[in-house]
Structures are given as C-alpha cells and as structure tokens.
Amino acid sequence: MTRYIGARVVQLIVIIFFISVVAFLLVHLLPGDPTVSILGPNDTVQARAELLRQLGLNKPLPVQYWTWISNVFHGNLGISFLTHQTVSNAIGVAFPIDLELIIVSQLMAFLVSVPLALAAALRPNAILDRVATTSTYGMLAIPTFVVAVVLVLVVAVKIHLFPATGYNPIAQGIGPNLRSVLLPSISLALGSVAIYYRLLRADLIATLQEDFITMARAKGLSTRYIMLRHALRPSSFALLAGAGLSIGSLFTGAFVVELLFQLPGIGFQLIAAINSRDYLVVQGMALVAAIAYVVINFGVDVLFTFLDPRVRRG
Amino acid sequence: MAEIGTVAGAVEHARGFESLQGLAEPAPVVVEHRSGLGAVFWICFAWVALMMLLAIFASLLPLTNPDYQNYAVVNTGPSLHHLLGTDDLGRDLLSRIIFGSRVSFVIGFASVGIALLCGGALGLLAGYRGGWTDNILNAGSLVILAFPALLAILVIEAFWLPRTLLKLTIIFAVAGTPSLFRVIRATTLSFANREFVVAARTMGATTWRILFRELLPNVVPAAVSFALIGVAVAIILEGSLAFLGLSVSLPTASLGNIINEGVTNNLLQVNPIIALWPSIYIFLLLVALNLMADRLRSRFDVRAGNL
Numbered sequence: 001m002t003r004y005i006g007a008r009v010v011q012l013i014v015i016i017f018f019i020s021v022v023a024f025l026l027v028h029l030l031p032g033d034p035t036v037s038i039l040g041p042n043d044t045v046q047a048r049a050e051l052l053r054q055l056g057l058n059k060p061l062p063v064q065y066w067t068w069i070s071n072v073f074h075g076n077l078g079i080s081f082l083t084h085q086t087v088s089n090a091i092g093v094a095f096p097i098d099l100e101l102i103i104v105s106q107l108m109a110f111l112v113s114v115p116l117a118l119a120a121a122l123r124p125n126a127i128l129d130r131v132a133t134t135s136t137y138g139m140l141a142i143p144t145f146v147v148a149v150v151l152v153l154v155v156a157v158k159i160h161l162f163p164a165t166g167y168n169p170i171a172q173g174i175g176p177n178l179r180s181v182l183l184p185s186i187s188l189a190l191g192s193v194a195i196y197y198r199l200l201r202a203d204l205i206a207t208l209q210e211d212f213i214t215m216a217r218a219k220g221l222s223t224r225y226i227m228l229r230h231a232l233r234p235s236s237f238a239l240l241a242g243a244g245l246s247i248g249s250l251f252t253g254a255f256v257v258e259l260l261f262q263l264p265g266i267g268f269q270l271i272a273a274i275n276s277r278d279y280l281v282v283q284g285m286a287l288v289a290a291i292a293y294v295v296i297n298f299g300v301d302v303l304f305t306f307l308d309p310r311v312r313r314g
Numbered sequence: 315m316a317e318i319g320t321v322a323g324a325v326e327h328a329r330g331f332e333s334l335q336g337l338a339e340p341a342p343v344v345v346e347h348r349s350g351l352g353a354v355f356w357i358c359f360a361w362v363a364l365m366m367l368l369a370i371f372a373s374l375l376p377l378t379n380p381d382y383q384n385y386a387v388v389n390t391g392p393s394l395h396h397l398l399g400t401d402d403l404g405r406d407l408l409s410r411i412i413f414g415s416r417v418s419f420v421i422g423f424a425s426v427g428i429a430l431l432c433g434g435a436l437g438l439l440a441g442y443r444g445g446w447t448d449n450i451l452n453a454g455s456l457v458i459l460a461f462p463a464l465l466a467i468l469v470i471e472a473f474w475l476p477r478t479l480l481k482l483t484i485i486f487a488v489a490g491t492p493s494l495f496r497v498i499r500a501t502t503l504s505f506a507n508r509e510f511v512v513a514a515r516t517m518g519a520t521t522w523r524i525l526f527r528e529l530l531p532n533v534v535p536a537a538v539s540f541a542l543i544g545v546a547v548a549i550i551l552e553g554s555l556a557f558l559g560l561s562v563s564l565p566t567a568s569l570g571n572i573i574n575e576g577v578t579n580n581l582l583q584v585n586p587i588i589a590l591w592p593s594i595y596i597f598l599l600l601v602a603l604n605l606m607a608d609r610l611r612s613r614f615d616v617r618a619g620n621l
Binding site for chain 1 (some may be wrong): 462466469470593598
C-alpha cells in the first residue's frame with residue numbers, strides 16, 4: 001500500500017515538474033511580449049527594452065525559469081505585470097469560484113446519473129433504460145454554450161428567476177451566492193450526467209451478470225440491497241476515473257461557461273491574462289490548474305485502492 | 315464540451331490504470347452479435363456523408379455567396395429563395411451553414427486523421443515492441459495528457475496569429491495525438507502476444523509485416539470508434555472557440571460564430587432561427603457521430619475495460 005502510493009507520488013512530482021516547464025515554455029517561446037499591452041503599441045524601442053530589463057525578461061530562458069520556479073517553491077508566484085496584484089492573490093480570488101462551480105455541478109450530476117443508472121441497469125432495454133440512454137446521446141450532442149444561452153434566455157431573461165450573469169461571493173449571503181452559480185452549474189452538469197450515466201450503466205450491467213450477484217439473489221437479498229451493497233462498488237471504477245478526469249479538466253474547461261455568465265474563475269482570468277501576455281499570471285494559473293488536475297486524479301487512484309484491495313497488491 | 319472530452323479520457327483511463335489490468339476480466343456480458351452494423355449506423359453514416367458532400371461541393375451548389383448581404387431580405391423566415399431564412403444582414407443562412415460546416419469538418423476529420431496516423435503508428439510500435447520504446451513513448455504521452463489541453467490550445471491560439479484553418483487543425487491534431495496513442499497502444503498490447511502473432515513471428519515475418527498485416531486489422535475497430543468520438547469532441551471544441559471568437563478569423567463563417575452572431579445584440583429574441591439552425595446542425599452531426607462510434611464498439615465488442 002505505502003509502496004504503491006509512494007510510487008504514485010514520485011510519478012506525480014515528475015509530471016508536475018514537466019508541466020511547470022511546459023507552462024513556462026508555452027508562454028515564452030511564442031511571439032509577442034507583455035510590453036505591448038503595458039506600454040501600448042506606440043512606445044519607443046528604448047522604453048520597451050528598458051521595461052523588458054526591469055521585468056527580467058531579457059535574461060536567458062533557463063535563468064528566467066530558475067528564478068520563477070525557485071520563487072514558486074518559496075510560495076511566491078510573482079506579481080501581475082498589468083494589475084500589479086500578486087498572482088497568488090488573483091488565484092485566491094478565482095479558485096474558490098471554480099471550486100464552488102465544480103462542487104455544485106458535480107453534486108447535481110451524481111444525484112441524477114447514479115440513481116438513473118441503477119434503475120436502468122436493473123432492466124436493460126426496458127423503457128426507462130431506452131429513454132435514459134437515448135437522451136444521454138442528446139445531452140452529449142448539445143454544446144455547453146448552447147445550453148447556457150438557452151438557460152439564460154428562458155430562466156433569466158423571460159422568467160427573471162435567476163440573475164443572468166455575474167457572481168455573488170458567499171460573503172453576500174448563501175442565497176444570492178447559490179443563485180448566481182446555479183445556472184452555470186446546470187450547464188456544466190448536463191454533459192457530466194450523460195457521461196457518468198453511461199459509464200456506470202455499462203459497468204453495472206456487466207457486474208450484474210456475475211456469479212456473486214446470482215448468489216446474493218439466491219440468498220433472497222432484496223434488489224435494493226444487492227444493487228447498493230453488492231453491485232455498485234465493483235461497478236464504480238470507470239465512473240470514478242471519468243469523474244476524476246472531468247472534475248480535473250473543469251478548472252480550465254469551465255471557461256466557456258465562466259465567460260458566458262461572467263464568473264471570474266480561473267478559466268475566465270486565464271483568457272484575460274493570455275490576451276494581455278501577462279506571463280506570470282498565465283504560468284501561475286496554468287500550474288495551479290494542472291496541479292489540481294493531477295492531484296484529483298491521484299486522489300481517484302488512491303480511492304481505487306480502498307474500493308478494491310487487489311489494486312494495492314497489483 | 316470539455317466534459318465530453320472526458321468520455322474518451324475516462325474510457326482509456328480506466329485501462330491506462332495499469333494495476334487494474336487483469337482485474338477487469340471480461341464479465342460474461344451478453345453482447346447481441348448481429349451480422350452487420352445495423353440500420354442506425356448506416357443512417358448516421360449516410361447523414362454524415364451527405365453533410366460532408368454538401369460541404370465539399372458547396373461552391374458548385376446553387377447557393378448564394380455566404381457573405382453576400384441582401385438588405386431587401388433582412389431577418390426573413392424560411393422561404394423558397396432562402397430555404398432556412400436569412401440573418402440580420404440579409405445573408406442566406408443555408409449557405410452560411412453549409413460553408414461554415416467546412417471549418418467543422420476540416421478541423422474535426424483532418425485533425426483527428428492526423429492524430430490517428432501519428433498516434434496510431436507510435437501506438438502500434440510501442441504496444442508491439444514494449445521495452446524502452448514503450449516506456450519513453452508512454453511517459454511522453456502521460457505528460458502531454460496531464461497538461462490541460464484546452465489551456466495549451468488557448469495559449470497557442472492567442473499567440474500564433476492570424477488564426478487560420480491550417481494552424482487550428484495542427485493544434486487540434488497535436489492535442490489529440492496522445493489520447494489516440496494510448497488507445498491504440500493498449501489495444502495492440504492485448505493482441506501483441508496472441509497465438510497468431512507468435513505464429514507469424516515464428517515463421518520469420520518481419521516486424522513491419524506483423525505490425526501492418528497481423529496487428530493493424532485487429533486494432534482498427536477500436537481506433538475508428540475512438541476516433542469518431544474524437545471528431546465529435548473536436549467539432550464541439552471548435553464550436554465553443556468559434557462562439558467565443560477564438561476560432562478561424564472573421565468573416566469566415568463557422569457554425570460556432572453563426573450561433574454567436576445569432577445571440578448577440580438581442581437577436582435571439584428578434585430572430586431566433588439564426589442561432590437555431592446551426593445548433594440543430596451541430597446536434598444532429600454529433601448524435602450521428604456518437605451513435606456510429608457506439609455501434610462500432612458493440613459490433614466489434616470493443617469494451618471500455620478492454621481499451
């Protein structure tokens with residue numbers, strides 16, 4: 001067990017190191033530099049060179065990388081070239097928004113998909129299964145931005161039930177806060193519902209053919225008990241792996257919804273930073289998003305070892 | 315959108331999780347073995363093929379120029395002259411959608427095709443050779459996969475101007491290669507030590523022959539079914555980027571930017587059909603692609619756990 005987790009942690013550190021290098025190179029090797037957005041397009045060449053020197057951007061790339069990464073190890077992600085806000089501060093503001101969006105949307109997705117998959121897998125090809133499975137094809141085929149637009153039009157503009165855009169922090173009360181994330185969460189949850197339902201349903205159907213289920217039936221256990229205690233656990237691997245990937249990618253992947261609903265999360269801020277060539281903000285946020293992605297998937301892998309002891313010995 | 319990318323990811327992750335291999339022994343799943351792919355598959359195939367032909371031969375069809383603004387017919391509903399109606403600038407929507415779909419098709423199919431060729435060749439090699447080749451390629455693919463692809467796409471797009479179809483296709487192809495590599499590698503692994511491969515090797519077949527004559531035909535169903543999902547993901551991602559104005563530069567029509575034009579300036583309430591038609595188009599296209607992938611999977615018994 002300890003050896004397994006130890007090996008995975010080493011793998012984790014190597015991957016995060018590579019991600020930091022890629023994030024750094026990605027912004028530095030591509031054309032364009034932040035002086036244009038700081039000084040405007042019409043400033044002199046000398047002023048540009050001076051600013052580059054001040055920002056330390058004239059040094060060789062390995063030196064710049066070293067400066068950056070050693071500061072990161074001291075908890076200092078740098079200061080935004082444009083807003084002069086510290087990057088960790090900007091992340092501290094943006095990150096909770098993503099966290100809330102992810103928690104609310106994934107809760108919705110699980111609450112819908114798990115019971116639906118359990119009910120559908122019990123009687124494959126029955127009416128419920130057919131309707132649910134067919135509608136998941138639909139859910140997969142509607143782009144998130146279309147869902148978001150329709151939701152805004154119907155719920156926010158026509159019925160005035162929810163605010164159309166903008167974010168209310170929790171400080172303004174739980175009610176307004178939840179109302180501002182509900183529509184974006186629904187748009188995000190829809191795709192997850194379809195994926196989780198299909199992964200769980202397929203595995204449940206396979207599990208229900210196994211001998212130990214027949215055994216449990218022969219013992220006269222109730223269907224509910226068999227489904228929840230015998231079948232669900234061994235069928236949840238693909239579901240959890242899918243959820244890990246989905247949740248991890250939402251830290252940057254929610255940007256469409258964040259832009260549409262004007263929620264200043266990581267994805268939203270990243271696009272602004274990318275457009276103004278705010279290197280340190282892009283690098284810092286990319287690093288944090290990538291670490292979140294890797295760590296969540298690591299968590300899922302560790303979860304597997306609890307779900308199935310055989311993995312530990314693997 | 316991003317979520318859909320994870321269907322693909324999840325499926326292979328379930329397999330990529332090496333320690334699980336061997337645990338997930340195929341349960342005796344009842345698979346209906348029909349002789350062919352079924353009517354659903356061919357209907358979807360016909361639909362996608364028809365849409366592709368329309369996109370390819372768009373300039374030969376009797377369509378008005380997609381950018382021609384006819385102010386006599388602004389915001390009209392469907393009519394004989396404009397089968398799907400016109401937008402707020404009097405442009406023909408049918409023509410705009412058909413020309414706009416070219417962007418989706420090129421990015422969807424060309425990028426996944428390139429990714430399939432590169433990832434497929436490397437995957438076959440890594441899966442069959444094993445050893446160092448496999449270790450290095452595998453580690454490389456894991457590192458690329460762990461980096462948020464969307465982020466890379468956004469950064470590259472923002473810096474590598476102007477955005478052209480070719481550049482977008484290349485970016486999408488690079489982003490898709492590691493996923494396809496992993497699927498094909500895993501599928502190859504499951505065939506690499508089967509009797510027929512060992513037999514071929516014993517008879518002195520060259521590595522090339524084993525790769526392309528013995529292994530490739532067995533890997534194709536899984537690869538194609540996975541690639542179709544990849545095409546769907548690429549099309550939806552391009553749509554989202556176009557919707558945000560981050561795809562091919564205007565005025566080139568693409569499905570995403572037609573939808574964007576249809577929802578800005580309160581147009582959704584004045585003339586909802588501008589956004590409606592391209593949304594329906596994307597919907598039908600993606601349903602068809604997903605159904606095709608699904609039929610292929612069940613026909614060739616490509617089980618998620620086996621990838």
